[in-house]
Amino acid sequence: MLKTLLSGDYPRSRPLAVVLVLMFLCLALGPFLFPGTRAFSTLGMICVFVIVVASYDLMLGYTHIVSFAHTMFFGIGAYGVAMTMEAMGKGFAPIFIGLGASLLVSLLLALLLGLLSLRVKAIFFALVTLAMAFAFLSLVTQLYHLTGGEDGLRVRVPRELGPAFKPFDGELRGFSITTFLGGLFTDPGNLGEVWRESVFKARITGRDLMYYITFFVTVGVFLFLLRLVNSPFGRVLQAIRENEFRAQALGYRTVFYRTAVVIISALLATLAGVLFALINRYVNPENTLNFELMVFILLMCVIGGMGTLYGAVVGAVLFLLAQNYLQDVLKWLGGGLEPGTLLAELVGPERWLLWFGLLFVLSVYFFPAGIVGQLRLWAGRSSSRKQDNGDDTTVTGEQESGNKGKDGPVVS
Amino acid sequence: MSAPQDTFDADTSNRSWWERLRAFQQDKPHLFLLLIMVMVPLFLMNPSTWAVLTLSGLAMGAMLFLMASGMTLTFGLMNVLNLAHGSFISLGAFAGATVLTMWLNDYTSGSLWVNLVAVVPALLFALVVAGLLGVLFERLVIRPVYGDHLKQILVTVGGSIIVMELLQVIWGSNEIPVPRPEALRGALLIRDAIPVIGGIALEKYRLLAVVLGLAVYALMLWVIDRTRLGILIRAGVENREMVEVHGYRIRLLFLAVFVAGSALAGIGGAMWAMYREIITAHMGEELMISVIVVIILGGLGSVRGCFYGAMLVGLINLYVGFLEPRLAAVATVGLMVAVLMWRPQGLIPVIKV
Amino acid sequence: MSEPILSLRDVHADIDQYHILHGVDLDVPAGELTVLLGRNGAGKSTTLRTIMGLTTLTKGQVRFQGRDIGGTATPAIARGGIAFVPENMGIFGQLTVRENMVLAAVSGVMDEQRLDWIFEVFPPLKKFWNRAAGNLSGGQKQMLAIARAVIEPRELLLVDEPTKGLAPAIINDLADAFEQLKQQQVSILLVEQNFNFSRRLGQSVAVMSDGHIVHRGTMAELAEDEDLQHELLGLGLGAHQ
DSSP: OOHHHTOOOOOOSSSHHHHHHHHHHHSSSHHHOOOOOHHHHHHHHHHHHHHHHHHHHHHHHHHHOSSSSSHHHHHHHHHHEEEEEHHOOOOHHHHHHHHHHHHHHHHHHHHHHHHHHHOOOHHHHHHHHHHHHHHHHHHHHHOHHHHHHHGGGEEEOOOSSSSSOOOOOOOOEEOOOHHHHHHHHHHHEEEEEEEEHEEEEEOHHHHHHHHHEEEHHHHHHHHHHHHHSHHHHHHHHHHHHHHHHHHHTTOOOOOHHHHHHHHHHHHHHHHHHHHHHHHHHHOOOOHOOOHHHHHHHHHOOOOOOOTSSSSHHHHHHHHHHHHIIIIIHHHHTTTOOOTSSSSHTTTGGGGHHHHHHHHHHHHHHHHHTTTHHHHHHHHHHHHHHHHHTTTTTHHHHHHHHHHHHHHOOOOO | OOHHHHHHHHHHHTTHHHHHEEEEEEEEEEEEEHHHHGGGGTSSOOOOHHHHHHHHHHHHHHHHHHHHHHHHHHHHHHHOOOOHHHHHHHHHHHHHHHHHHHHHHTTTTHHHHHHHTTTTHHHHHHHHHHHHHHHIIIIIIIGGTTHHHHHHHHHHHHHHHHHHHHHHHOOOOOEEEEEGGGGGSEEEEEEEEEETTEEEEEEEHHHHHHHHHHHHHHHHHHHHHHHHHHHHHHHHHHHHHHHHHHOHHHOOOOOOOHHHHHHHHHHHHHHHHHHHHHOOOTTHHHHHHHHHHHHHHHTTTTHHHHHHHHHHHHHHHHHHHOOOOOGHHHHHHHHHHHHHHHOOOOOOSSOOO | OOEEEEEEEEEEEETTTTEEEEEEEEETTTSEEEEEEOOOOSHHHHHHHHHHSOOEEEEEEEEEETOOOTTOOOOOOOOOEEEEEEETOOOOSBBBBBHHHHHHTTTTSOOHHHHHHHHHHHHHHHHHTBBBBSOOHHHHHHHHHHHHSSSOOSSSSEETOOOOTOOOHHHHHHHHHHHHHTTTTOEEEEEEEEEHHHHOOSSSEEETTTTTTEEEEHHHHHHHHHHHHHHHHOOOGGGGO
């Protein structure tokens, strides 16, 4: 059962598996474990960005196509649904019409991009997508009577997905992990009190429904992508990545495969954009189309581990937690420092991106396979050490490289 | 190169104008496009507006050329795509602005001479600071990833985040106003400059930008066409291995070019700072789009192509910006896509990519 | 025989994951023209590239004038006195003939006398002095490539298949040029597939197969022994006129 679900592509590292299961549980039970709107919106963003990053990984990690237009497709989805609802009013019909329309637009643009990549070579592609994404951003910003310009659009979701809607009257109990752990830390003697404090009343509203829709779509998309990359199609993609020329010589129409990847990835990003608009209920150029957002996606993908898909989950969770909470940590760290000094500036809460950028560059140099790739590498190493304990060391070396080959995603 | 030219001259007499135009478009696509770019708007606006826009467009083009030339050479010579080039532009802008602010505060007299001279140390400081960052950047960030485009893209994007954040650490995250020297404010009024058009007002600063851009272009062409260093650079663009086989250390050559390119980006950034009179750490990132369009238009690795590409982008920005401001960016990118469909290697291709 | 100017001992080299050279032992006597023969894919070009440091030496030793140059960077090897004319000639097509020569004169000044001599040997170079080198014909490009290698005095010349794709008349001109170089006591290592051309020029000879040297000797010896030729090179009788 699990094997079919995961398409036989297991985490292949015990720590990784534990982390992933924890993440899955936190996301699945999220509204009942983390009270507060900030936590709630972080959970939603994580789900959305898992789709965004995983679909980006399909291009970057599995096919080595560097595109800077991923946010463009994300934005098409977000604005597509926001604009249809602006024009047609509340209701479920506009959502589906918006979804369909933006998928269509994305399909056409992705096809155009795919065809353009026929004309130009890989490195050009990166630059051309960058320029196109910028043109799109400027168009959205300038056509303010349609898009609201810099101010963006408020998305009026149907009542059933809003906070005012209560599907049933009763109350559920939630258990705040953060409060519990915090209490455990500060007041370990008074466990009963801590326990009681941690329990909170959770009311199910339309927003929770929206969250669970997003969550299940995310799980579905993720499993679909796992299936895709482990199918014959995915094998061809990896062949193209390793040696496009040879893949061509074997008779694969690489152009078809590359275009297909660009299109699939674009459509999934569009879907994520639609979910984003509905769960965030507000879209503007900054939160959907900005170049900075594109860089963030790149960061999540690479730090998590290119070409592993699981890396998309790990990367998105880590990055969004950092984006939302690292500032607090830095504020706490810098609290003792004299304000105004260079050191205080360096660890200032608004400088969190500096540290993430540094982490990113270092990880490209030293852990090019990202967190997931590195964990798998260690797992492979320790298991092979266990197998031939005391044997000739060269054997271990060979097994290691064998494991590496099986992993595939190790970036050369 | 000269062979087709000869035949072209030889039988011009028995060719129709149409054939001549086609030959011109084939042989000199950059001039052809520039000519069209300049002529078409003449029908869409009144001549004196056109004159002002053209000068502004050329001024913007000149500044873009300063910023883009380094990146195109870096790519052409060493096949390195430096997406952090924009952060060098930002650094130059902040360095130049700092000097200008200090200089102009000390000499509040407003003396014309002091005012004018303030530009020189500002540009020099921008050049030196950006060049120094270039040395560091080449050693620390780019050297480990030669020959790997994917990693180059990732690492230089990461590097640009770091530099951009450090700029904010040093200069703060807010917009900074840049004083433009008094002597460069205002415009030169030329009465009855051209018979039909009448008087035109040429903004002084834009004239300076055009002059500086042309000067740097001329200098670069001289270095590249006439000097031994230039021969080496051209040879390196074509075949790095053979340059090494002749006994030249191409890494050193590349470091020199990289630093020169960074320094030029710094000057371009400082010029841009004085032009917009307000700067942010992210200005380089925004300019990178234009820079990328410029180098793609010109053909990666080509300094001449870069110059014409910059002028084209500057002009289309100003013309379209006047006719329909909302479409300026779209027109710029549209121009790039159109040129790529016409000539996939850019206007003056140097290397096969 | 005096001390060889270049000697390779048990040289191994890889290209990507392929092991190309499996322990090459080769001596190039000073002041002589040595021909390296062998079929396609025997590893001749890789041997030259490994000497120049263009392909990484994974094991073994390359000694040039008594110094170990294995693992040295290509520019340093070149400045040490080895000139290399690769199989594709490595002409800078966008540069003029003059600029190609200026670059080849590493010291920065071109010796007029030597240049006159080169013009004498290769007259087309003078004629097309200011033309883009990319517009030259194949034979003229080969002349330029060799001219670049000898514009300054070098200790050793590595030339990879200069006759490839050239018309017989031009091959004759090239052979004359090599004769002249031989008279100047330049040491040359010539990789060839054209047996007639190499028989005319070669003094000593080595034959490669599958990344090894399988035969060493003098050219005179090999030229006499048709069975050996057949065995080593697979030459039919027709190849001997």
